[in-house]
Amino acid sequence: MTKYLLLPFLFISLSLFSQEQLFNLKDLTVNKAELEATGYSKDATANAFYIYENGYSRFQQGGDYHLLSDYKAKIKILNKEGFKHASIQIRLRKNGSNREKIHDLEAATHFLENGIIQVRRVKPEMIFTEENPEYDVVKFTFPSVQPGAVITYSFQKESPFYFNFESWWFQEDIPKMYSRYLADIPGNYRYNIRKVGTQALDVENNDVKKRCFHIRGIPEPADCMSSEYVMKDIPAFKEEKYLTSRYNFLSRIEYELQEIFIPDGRTKKFTKTWDDVDRELRRDNDLGKQLRKTKWVEGVLPAAISSKSNSLEKAQEIFDFVKNNYRWNGDYKIFQDVSIKELLEEKTGNVSAINILLHNIYVEEGFEVLPLLSSTRENGIPTQLYPVLSEFNYLMVHLTLDEKEYLLDATEKNTNFGITPFRTLNKYGRLLDFENGSSWYQIEPEGISTIILHDSIKLHPDGTATGKSLHSFSGYHALSVKNILEDLKSEEIFEELSNPNPHTMSLAVAQAQSSNKVDLSFDLQNSSQKINDLYYVNPFSFKFFRENPFKLKERTYPIDFGYKDAYTYNISIEIPETHEFVELPENRVIALPEKGGSLHFLTQKIDNQNLMVHCRVYFPLAVYGAGYYPYLQKFFTEMLNIQEQSIIVVREKA
Incomplete structure (x- = not known):
């Protein structure tokens, strides 16, 4: 029986493997299989993806020794949401009379029409340049773009700015099947070369290429350091909350000129101590x-x-x-x-x-x-x-x-x-x-920034409830609230700053500020659900977070909150003397690995008519490594479930 169950999965795997084998990962030639493809097996959410990308940078032989970089790309457009990737912008730096130039720009859209491959080329009049003080941008949009189309383009960039050589960005906001970068650097140019990001290189070759570069006035050609870098199956970089700058984590190769050995024996240094x-x-x-x-x-x-x-x-x-x-x-x-x-x-x-x-x-x-x-x-x-x-x-x-x-x-x-x-x-x-x-x-902020909520709720015989709520903010939470309050009208404060649950309404609001603290107070009116003779009461009028901010399948960069913080919610609930508590939520304690955080949820009956609810969430770290991501994801889900689904059951005494 197990053998037969495995057959469908084996067939699917072979189909995906066969599909990817049909993609041409060697050049810009577009085949029919690429045009017939309807998805990308490694990312079902992709709207577009690179099939092939190739770059080659080297110094111009003789002349002005400008940096020449060839670029080629082939991109599959899967649906209308992917159309934005058919609008291309190429930034060209400039400084006074020095400026980068584009040569031999060719671009075309490939698509199927009645089973026949059609090609629509980008014409010169469809390309224009936007000028800015420090750079120009060459822009064009591919014609006849449609779901299933494949777009290709190539150009050569000539640059007088060789200080940073040419950075190669392996990772972008759409996935790539194959990306390759070649660089030939004359032996008398020494660069600091840095790989950024977590994606591993599939190929990294560094060899000496003999007699590759001719220097004016020197009879013997110079040797070069020839590098090849290849990445395959590169996932899209997907941004999520609690990220500093995406440029800290996008996988790429960067260069910075350290020094030049001049043929007359001198050394010109660029990177300083x-x-x-x-x-x-x-x-x-x-x-x-x-x-x-x-x-x-x-x-x-x-x-x-x-x-x-x-x-x-x-x-x-x-x-x-x-x-x-x-x-x-x-x-x-x-x-x-x-x-x-x-x-x-x-x-x-x-x-x-x-x-x-x-x-x-x-x-x-x-x-x-x-x-x-x-x-x-x-x-x-x-x-x-x-x-x-x-x-x-x-x-x-x-x-x-x-x-x-x-x-x-x-x-x-x-x-x-x-x-x-x-x-x-x-x-x-x-x-x-x-x-x-x-x-x-x-740069490490001292102390713990806090949000502390105190609710005092009184349940009435008809199932409605009224009460007061005090929200106290300190540290960076207070700073954030102060900045937001400047742009809010009084009637907007409740919805914008308190994260109310659907059953909670505010009748009035007041605020008070000191140098390091902000207090907001609300008059509340809550509702509960009655089924037969039972009242179902959610004690949480407010949530610490509106939703789980962590939704990715996988996150390869740190979770950076910026500061340590804690959230505390104390709730006192009073029911009429004519009613009694029937059922209380289960107490919970949840801990993140390696003392990375905790959640405590406790309920305690004071007497027959009064109940205390306590919930505290503590994050003792400002930054969590990517390995914490699945634990934080689950932690936030459980926290939201506690605040949304913890129910107190009350009924009228017999």
Whole structure:
């Protein structure tokens, strides 16, 4: 019997294998089987996928020694949702008279019509270029795109910018069956080569190619390092909540020029050490110059603050003074357009200007401070292998006082002393100490951010219930609520900030704020379900989360909450003296592996008419590795089930 049961599964597996064998993974030639295919066996949710992708980068022989990169791609469009992948954009960098160019662009749509392969080519008049200050974008859309079509395109890019060579992106938001990248680098060019992402290479070959590159004035051709990288069956990168920047995790090969050995014996270095960078930043006309101009802030601080002896209280007042009197204009630009003078005159400036002002006031007042270069969550995590200043887009202030360290950012009015905006919680930054040398600094918010709910509910004989609810937010939860409250009308607060269950209504709302806490209070009216003589009451008027944020089959990147947090819900329920409790929910304790978190759900009868319900969820880590994903997924499902399906049964006494 087992043998016969296995036959259908064996047939399906062989069918999928045969289907994939029919795809041409060698070049852009499109066959009929590719056009007849209706899905991608390794991802049933795919709307489109790459059948074949190939790239080859090398230096131009003679001439200007520009970088030449050939690109070829063949993409299968499965349905209408996949049509967006038939609109192509090719970004071309430019800087003054130097700019990248496109050569030999060819593109075509292949589709079946009455069983015959048809081809519609992209004509020159269908291609246009959008100009921007720092780059141009070549754009075109394939004609006659339809479900089942296969699109192909190829071009050569010529670039004078060989510092970063050509990054190769194996992973995108649609899957790829086959992606191959070749690179020939002359032996006198030395690059830092970095593989990013978790997807493994199927092929990695690095060999010396003899006599591959001709240098003007040198009779003997130079050797090259020839590299081949191949990935197969690359899954789509699917974004989900609690992700910093997708660029931290997309699988790719990156290059950065380290040095060039010039034929006359000289060496030209490009990648510097942090000691080199420290010296350059100190002399820099923007960032370094502004950090040195502490005299510009003389007299800026009110005498009532300046006259105090240095203490934590004074440090907090200085922070509040800058935060409340100078406004961030939304720009980063940490290495340019930095002017303390303009900030003092106009009361508005970019991130660097505001936080350098804070830094300089502290220096002038005799505090121990250093600037901290960092990167926002959206911008990505800077590499620690070697200095890449372009990967930093933020600047904060590090204060040491009474042997305790504080990280400060005065760009937002709702932040408190020692709590930086959520966008800054991105692993680490670089402390700039021009006297003793810079160093890496871990960005880890202290303490636990909390949400605490207290409900007091009274059940009436008709099954309705009324009561009050107090929601208290601290830490980053309080900061988030403060920022949201600025844009909400009073009648919107209940739905936007409380996550009510369907059976809960609010009759009134009130709010109160302090420096590190927000309280919201609601008058409640709840309903219960009556079947025969029994009332079924859900004690949870609110949920900690609207839904399970983790829906992927698999997640290969970390779950980054940004900070540690805890959620507590205490509920007191009073029933009429004419009624009695019949059934209570089961107590539950759920724990994540390796002390990664816990959920406690408890019910306790105080007397015949009063019941206490307690639920606490605790996440002691700010970041969870990808291996935690299935456990967190299940944990959230169970938490939501407890808050949606825990039922108290009440009836009228006989």
